[in-house]
Amino acid sequence: MTDPAEPAEPVEPAKPVDCDDPLRLAREMAESYRAAEPGQVPRRRPRPKRRPQQAGGQRHDRDDAVPLASALGDLVDQQGWTDQLAASRVFTDWSSIVGPDIAQHSLVDGYADQVVSVRTDSTAWRKELQLLAPRIVARLNDELGQGSVIRIDVRGPEAPSWKHGKRAVRGGRGPRDTYG
Template identity: 60%
Template sequence: MTEPEEQDALRLAREIANSYRGAKQTGQNAKRKSRPSKPARPNRDEPSALSDVLGELVENQGWTEKLASQRVFTDWPKIVGAEVAQHSEVIAFEDGEVEVRTDSTAWATQLRMLAPRIVAKLNEEFGDGSVLRIVVRGPQAPSWKKGLRSVKGARGPRDTYG
């Protein structure tokens, strides 16, 4: 190649590269109008934290209250302590009423006595007035009404003693 041909080839290569980069073109193609560009998103090249993106999604969808109420289930061990959480679990939360099931009647009694303090702690954690009361349920007692050797109309094991 001769020197003028090399310069034409280099000029053409530069024009192609510049067109891909979005830079202004030189020469004859420079007179062509370019389309108006959309405004760039702010900080488009900078990564955003996933928590920020999810927080924005939750807020836009109106899920903030629902998620806050679900924290009663997930944060129960942190609120009442590990030992109490080991013997109790939140089974429902509706209309400001937290329903808790315990694994023994002793723990149910203990939780009933601690209920005002737990309500205060829950309101401190989730916002004032979000929890109105705690309903404590003891363990489920065995049913004498069902089974292989049950008698219809009987009162359970008390019938055998009297």
């Protein structure tokens, strides 16, 4: 340790940091580490202050950071994808639109030409959804925008095919045909 009566060594004032040239800044940092004595940690230079954000939120410099949500929103608007994204809500928000009971027994198969295709797990639920179709269309139009859905095409489960192999008899009665 040094004697408190001894005057301390004069400390050089820190040079202002210019961030316009990153390569020069890196060289200056490397030189400061080389100039330090072994075992001594070099002084840290103060960080440059951030530029204040510009009024109006306009982005003038290409290197400025922008939130990802706003960048994606701009991309969607430029490409004209807003209608397709609104239509995809039929798939993602189906359970909140029709309720958990109906959503448990039905699944949206597709959406094309303002027609929603729905597959149910039983014929009873198919009939139930056919009866509720006008109400569901009204709810979908409220959620997605008027005129986005015209009708719902409800399909029940498909019967299994008994036709196996290359050769099959037409007009047979299925598996009962082989029984006495």
